[in-house]
Amino acid sequence: MPRFLPDRFAVECVREFERAADERHADATRLADAGRRTGAIYLYGYVVEVLLKAAFLRLAGHADDEPISIGVLWGYVGQKPTSMARSFGLPGAKNLHDLVAWAELLVAYRASRPALVYPDSWFGKVLARNVLVVSQRWTEGLRYHKNVAYEHELVAVRTACKWLFDRRTEL
Amino acid sequence: MPVIETDFAAGGTQRKGLFDELVAELNAPQSSGQPVVEIRKMSRDGLRHVHVIWDKWDGCPPERRASIIRDAFIAAKGAEYEKSIAITIAATVPEAQDAGLLPFEVKPSRRSTYDLTARHKAYQVLLDEGASPLGTAWHPLLAFANPEQAEDAVRRLKIAAPEFEWGVVEIRPSLN
Numbered sequence: 001m002p003r004f005l006p007d008r009f010a011v012e013c014v015r016e017f018e019r020a021a022d023e024r025h026a027d028a029t030r031l032a033d034a035g036r037r038t039g040a041i042y043l044y045g046y047v048v049e050v051l052l053k054a055a056f057l058r059l060a061g062h063a064d065d066e067p068i069s070i071g072v073l074w075g076y077v078g079q080k081p082t083s084m085a086r087s088f089g090l091p092g093a094k095n096l097h098d099l100v101a102w103a104e105l106l107v108a109y110r111a112s113r114p115a116l117v118y119p120d121s122w123f124g125k126v127l128a129r130n131v132l133v134v135s136q137r138w139t140e141g142l143r144y145h146k147n148v149a150y151e152h153e154l155v156a157v158r159t160a161c162k163w164l165f166d167r168r169t170e171l
Numbered sequence: 172m173p174v175i176e177t178d179f180a181a182g183g184t185q186r187k188g189l190f191d192e193l194v195a196e197l198n199a200p201q202s203s204g205q206p207v208v209e210i211r212k213m214s215r216d217g218l219r220h221v222h223v224i225w226d227k228w229d230g231c232p233p234e235r236r237a238s239i240i241r242d243a244f245i246a247a248k249g250a251e252y253e254k255s256i257a258i259t260i261a262a263t264v265p266e267a268q269d270a271g272l273l274p275f276e277v278k279p280s281r282r283s284t285y286d287l288t289a290r291h292k293a294y295q296v297l298l299d300e301g302a303s304p305l306g307t308a309w310h311p312l313l314a315f316a317n318p319e320q321a322e323d324a325v326r327r328l329k330i331a332a333p334e335f336e337w338g339v340v341e342i343r344p345s346l347n
Contacts, residue, residue, distance in 0.1 A: 058215065060213075060218070060220075060258050061215045061220065063215050080269065081262070082267065082270040084260075086234070087233050087236060087237040
């Protein structure tokens with residue numbers, strides 16, 4: 001008997017996150033081109049989330065195929081005093097979908113390790129700016145609402161997501 | 172209004188004390204007690220994760236703990252080794268348990284500790300084993316990352332205080 005879709009999922013790991021980002025980016029672009037603006041923004045937001053998580057997990061030393069648990073993600077970006085975010089003086093996230101918290105953690109982490117500092121000083125600032133653009137227009141709660149996004153909202157999110165997607169190996 | 176200037180080593184005495192003790196532990200590790208230092212080698216680029224579970228972090232802000240660990244590793248193992256440390260986690264025993272890092276708790280069974288004198292003895296042997304008095308329970312919190320470590324502690328406790336029934340309980344913390 002064929003297995004259902006969730007039963008065919010690969011283990012959640014850096015490689016799977018990166019491939020999922022590719023797939024959801026393609027889906028979001030098809031929706032955007034078809035004028036389904038809210039649906040496109042909904043998926044672009046997840047693309048950014050997965051790209052940021054994969055980038056940080058690579059820096060933290062997780063192998064491409066190493067299973068990643070929810071507890072590991074909370075340990076990096078959560079609000080408990082033991083989290084990596086808190087060790088940088090950041091407030092940490094209440095929610096693992098918090099794009100700004102992941103971007104802040106990524107930029108702070110790179111800044112703290114001389115070998116990992118971005119080659120161009122502006123890169124971290126532009127990264128943070130693009131993540132902010134998406135986070136102001138996206139929430140995972142979009143799925144519960146009927147609202148239709150404005151064209152300029154889609155353009156902003158699509159442009160910001162493309163910047164991050166095109167530089168996904170440099171984040 | 173007064174102007175107060177501080178430097179990176181703010182909290183100097185506390186910082187120095189923690190640094191010195193951690194360096195001493197790294198140079199000559201103890202077989203039990205605190206701090207517990209776990210060094211986990213990752214699969215990518217020879218990177219390491221370092222966990223330092225230590226009640227003496229209590230009162231030390233999270234943003235200062237990581238630099239103390241890194242400085243201690245530079246002093247004890249050299250700058251190249253420190254560069255391989257990707258992630259540091261510094262937590263008191265209760266914080267580590269709350270974060271899910273120490274899911275296996277060792278404690279005496281309730282019925283073996285009704286007597287006050289017995290409770291005092293249980294309290295002391297747990298402290299000797301490296302348990303934390305920072306928690307809210309009547310007995311110090313003794314917890315481990317894996318069941319093997321917990322069973323080892325049970326074996327030692329059965330020798331130190333055979334009148335108690337010692338057991339291991341798995342704790343599932345809230346994640347966020």
